[in-house]
Amino acid sequence: MILKERKWHILIALALGTIMVPINTSIVNVALPFISSGFNINLMGLDWVITSYLITLIGLVLFFGRLGDMYGHEKVYLSGLILFIFTSILCSFSPSITYLILSRALQGIAAAMMISVSLGMVKKAFPPYELGKALGIYAVAIAAGLGIGPAIGGVLIGFFGWRSIFLFNVPIGIISFIICLFVLKRGNGEKVKWDIPGTVLQFTTLFFTILFLNRLETGSFDILEFFLIILVLVLFSLFIWRERIAENPLLDLSIFNNYTFSAFTLALFFNYVCIYMVIFVLPFYIQKVLHYGPAITGLILTVSPLLMMIIAPFSGFLGDRLGSRPLAFLGSLISALAFYFMTWLTMFSSIYLVIGFLAILGIGAAIFQAPNNRAIMISIPEDSVGVASSILVTMRNLGMTFAVSFASLLISTTINKTVLESQVLYNLDSYNFTQGLHLVALLGTFLSILMALLSIWGSRRLKQVKPIVKEIITS
Numbered sequence: 001m002i003l004k005e006r007k008w009h010i011l012i013a014l015a016l017g018t019i020m021v022p023i024n025t026s027i028v029n030v031a032l033p034f035i036s037s038g039f040n041i042n043l044m045g046l047d048w049v050i051t052s053y054l055i056t057l058i059g060l061v062l063f064f065g066r067l068g069d070m071y072g073h074e075k076v077y078l079s080g081l082i083l084f085i086f087t088s089i090l091c092s093f094s095p096s097i098t099y100l101i102l103s104r105a106l107q108g109i110a111a112a113m114m115i116s117v118s119l120g121m122v123k124k125a126f127p128p129y130e131l132g133k134a135l136g137i138y139a140v141a142i143a144a145g146l147g148i149g150p151a152i153g154g155v156l157i158g159f160f161g162w163r164s165i166f167l168f169n170v171p172i173g174i175i176s177f178i179i180c181l182f183v184l185k186r187g188n189g190e191k192v193k194w195d196i197p198g199t200v201l202q203f204t205t206l207f208f209t210i211l212f213l214n215r216l217e218t219g220s221f222d223i224l225e226f227f228l229i230i231l232v233l234v235l236f237s238l239f240i241w242r243e244r245i246a247e248n249p250l251l252d253l254s255i256f257n258n259y260t261f262s263a264f265t266l267a268l269f270f271n272y273v274c275i276y277m278v279i280f281v282l283p284f285y286i287q288k289v290l291h292y293g294p295a296i297t298g299l300i301l302t303v304s305p306l307l308m309m310i311i312a313p314f315s316g317f318l319g320d321r322l323g324s325r326p327l328a329f330l331g332s333l334i335s336a337l338a339f340y341f342m343t344w345l346t347m348f349s350s351i352y353l354v355i356g357f358l359a360i361l362g363i364g365a366a367i368f369q370a371p372n373n374r375a376i377m378i379s380i381p382e383d384s385v386g387v388a389s390s391i392l393v394t395m396r397n398l399g400m401t402f403a404v405s406f407a408s409l410l411i412s413t414t415i416n417k418t419v420l421e422s423q424v425l426y427n428l429d430s431y432n433f434t435q436g437l438h439l440v441a442l443l444g445t446f447l448s449i450l451m452a453l454l455s456i457w458g459s460r461r462l463k464q465v466k467p468i469v470k471e472i473i474t475s
Contacts, residue, residue, distance in 0.1 A: 007125040009183040011134055014118045015141035017081050017176035020169050021111045022145030024053070024088075025400070027153040027165050028104075034162040039097045048101045055210050056108030058397045059203040061116040065390025066195075066250050068117035074184045077121065080113025081177050088169035112393075119389035121184075123377045129320050131377060136316020136370035140309045142396075148305070151298055198250035201239040208232050209398075213405040251387065260379035261388065263458025264372050265395055267328070270447040270454075271372070272399025274335060275304070275365055277407040277440050278342075278358075284411075285437055286354065288425045289347050296351075303355055307362030312370050319371035325455055328375065331368025332452035338364055339444035345437060347430040368451070375458065406443065411436035 028050055035049065068076040087107040094100035119138065126134040156164040212228040243249040256262045279301065286297045319327050338361035345353065373392065380388045411420075414436035419429050 006183045007130075007134070009179065010125045011122060011137060013176055013179035013183055014077075014121060015138060016172060016179070017077070017084075017114055018118050018138070019141040019145040020084060020172055021057075021115050022142050023149040023152065024107065024111065024166075024169065025397075026146050026149030027168075028053075031153055031157055031162040031165055034157055035097075035100070038162060039100075041097055049097075049104055051210065051214060052101045052105040053108040053111070054397065054401065055207055056105045057111045057115070058210065058394055058401070059206040060109055060112040061393045061397075062202055062251060062387070062390045063116075063199050064113045065116040065120075065387050065393075068120065069387060073117040073121050073124075074180075076113050076117050078177065078180055078184070080110045081173055081180065083110035084114060085170055085173040085177070086110075088166045088173070092163045092166040115393045116390040119373070119377070119392060123389075128378055132316035132319035132324075132370055132374040133313060134316065135373045135377065136313040136319075139312040139316070139366075139369050139373065144305065144309050146305060148302070151302065154298065195242075195246045195248055195250040198239065198242045198246055201235060201242055202250060205232060205235040205239050206394075206398075208235065210401055213401050216405045216409065251391075255380065255387065255391075258379055260458045261376055263454040264324075264328070264375045264379075265391060267332070267451040267454040267458070268369070268372055268376070268392065269395040269399045270451050271332075271335070271365065271368060272396050273403045273406065274339065274444040274447050275361070276400045276403035277444055278304075278339075278361065280404050280407045281411065281437055281440050282354070282358075284420065285345070285433065286351070288420070288422070289430045289433055290349070290351060290354075291424055292351065300351065300355055300358065303358040304362030304365065307359055308366040308369075311363060311366035315367045316370035316374065319374050324371040324375035327371040328368050328455035329452050331364045331366070331371070332448050332455055334364030334367060335361060336364075336445050336448035336452070339441045339448055342441035342444070343438045345434060345441075347434050364448075372455070407440050410439040410443065413439065 064076055064080070084107065087103055087110050090103040091100060091107060094103050119135075122134050122138055123131060152168065153165050156168060208228055209232050212225065212232055215225050215228065240253070243251050243253050282301065283297050286292050286300060292300075315327060315331070338357055341357045341360065345357075376388065376392065411433065415429065415432040419425070420433070422429075425433055
């Protein structure tokens with residue numbers, strides 16, 4: 001059990017450690033050309049530097065969430081933090097691309113250990129009437145990591161080379177570990193028989209899902225892609241069957257009988273799909289169609305994360321007082337409006353218009369996420385927080401992966417991928433790419449409207465938590 005009187009110290013420690021996970025999801029993208037030059041390999045062969053990290057992160061996050069419920073969330077988090085520091089050093093000193101890929105896979109395991117239990121630890125640290133505010137601050141760490149990752153990477157690479165981006169984790173991790181040692185009380189979970197078949201099926205299902213999505217990004221669909229999608233469906237069916245009959249399942253499927261949990265979790269997945277479709281597509285539009293440089297592009301893309309960092313804590317605070325439904329609904333509608341506005345972009349649009357639309361999207365996402373996460377966490381029993389936290393992390397990272405695949409497919413319907421290899425686009429090529437951007441924006445609009453509907457449907461059985469005077473005084 002975590003000591004509630006140390007709740008803010010706990011939140012700072014967890015946010016400081018957790019921020020490394022999204023940073024390392026985004027920071028490597030900037031370094032890929034330099035890693036390619038350092039190891040003298042083709043850029044196309046570097047996919048696994050990113051993919052290996054995502055596969056182990058997404059594939060094992062549910063496993064470690066369940067492990068935290070059984071053996072203690074604090075133990076799993078601290079072990080992951082130590083492993084993350086160690087694997088960051090391994091990545092930095094990798095002598096070959098093979099070693100780097102393997103080290104990134106190990107780093108993904110460490111990230112899964114940390115991120116799978118951290119949200120549940122935040123829930124345990126705070127009383128229900130302050131949970132929204134705490135989750136809003138936690139959301140700041142995630143948004144900040146994703147937003148500042150490329151900027152940090154660019155500065156470090158410019159001064160110290162690509163290997164320095166991994167060493168950046170070491171001092172942050174050490175500081176977080178020291179704080180955690182003082183504020184976390186190592187608790188014990190409930191020891192039960194482990195569901196090994198379920199664990200293997202879950203990991204292989206996610207592994208081949210990510211592999212299929214990566215293949216799909218190329219725009220082709222041949223016999224291999226057909227085989228992969230059949231394999232994913234078979235493995236997923238076997239996983240569901242196994243979890244239904246298992247005495248102690250890895251994933252207790254009854255959690256999805258909770259309408260609030262299911263609706264808000266699906267809405268969160270749609271939200272991340274929407275956001276990362278834009279993050280993936282807009283750099284191409286800004287650089288190739290509007291002809292701005294990478295430095296300006298990077299600064300423009302920080303608009304949404306920056307606003308999310310500012311607004312999310314206030315959104316969580318309001319969620320504690322007004323309830324989750326009105327804010328989640330409002331945030332969804334603002335996001336839908338932002339995506340619809342993006343259909344107005346042309347090959348001649350002002351960059352200030354792009355900034356304005358990104359600002360609206362950032363406001364919408366900030367208003368939506370903290371109340372949405374609050375609704376999820378207060379709707380589940382205390383003994384399921386580890387698994388629920390893991391499901392949220394899985395949805396977030398799968399949303400990012402699906403976003404790239406969806407956006408790539410939509411763009412490929414309007415412009416040839418070989419044309420996109422040009423540094424800049426002109427005339428008809430610019431127009432064709434902009435049409436693809438409009439398709440992405442329309443999909444974002446549709447998914448955001450679905451988010452709003454899910455927020456209403458999921459809130460029907462959500463118990464709103466009212467502050468208790470005695471709890472406020474003694475907290």
